[in-house]
Amino acid sequence: MVPIYSPKTESEAAVIASLMQAYDISFFMQGGAFSSMYPGPVANSLNAQTLMVRPEQAELARQLLQSFLVESP
Numbered sequence: 001m002v003p004i005y006s007p008k009t010e011s012e013a014a015v016i017a018s019l020m021q022a023y024d025i026s027f028f029m030q031g032g033a034f035s036s037m038y039p040g041p042v043a044n045s046l047n048a049q050t051l052m053v054r055p056e057q058a059e060l061a062r063q064l065l066q067s068f069l070v071e072s073p
Contacts, residue, residue, distance in 0.1 A: 001028065001052035004061050005069075013049050019068060020053070025061050027053045 007013035013029055020027040030050040053061045 002055050002058050003030070004051045004053055004058060005065050006048055006050045013051075016051060016065065016068070019064055020051070020061065023060065023064060025053055025057045025064075027051060027057075027061070 005016070007016055007029075017027070017029060030052050031048055051061070051065075
């Protein structure tokens with residue numbers, strides 16, 4: 001598994017997980033279970049999460065996230 005993105009909030013992590021599931025991308029959120037023990041703003045390595053995907057699906061995951069994370073004007 002390779003790291004792709006670190007969500008900034010729990011809600012962002014949930015939306016990204018749903019997006020990966022919708023496109024049948026194998027993934028897990030590293031630190032996801034631990035972050036639920038220390039809820040609140042994601043500010044440090046104590047509750048940070050990282051989206052991890054299979055290497056062969058990394059490009060598709062990046063493309064999906066790029067369009068998701070683009071700020072609207």
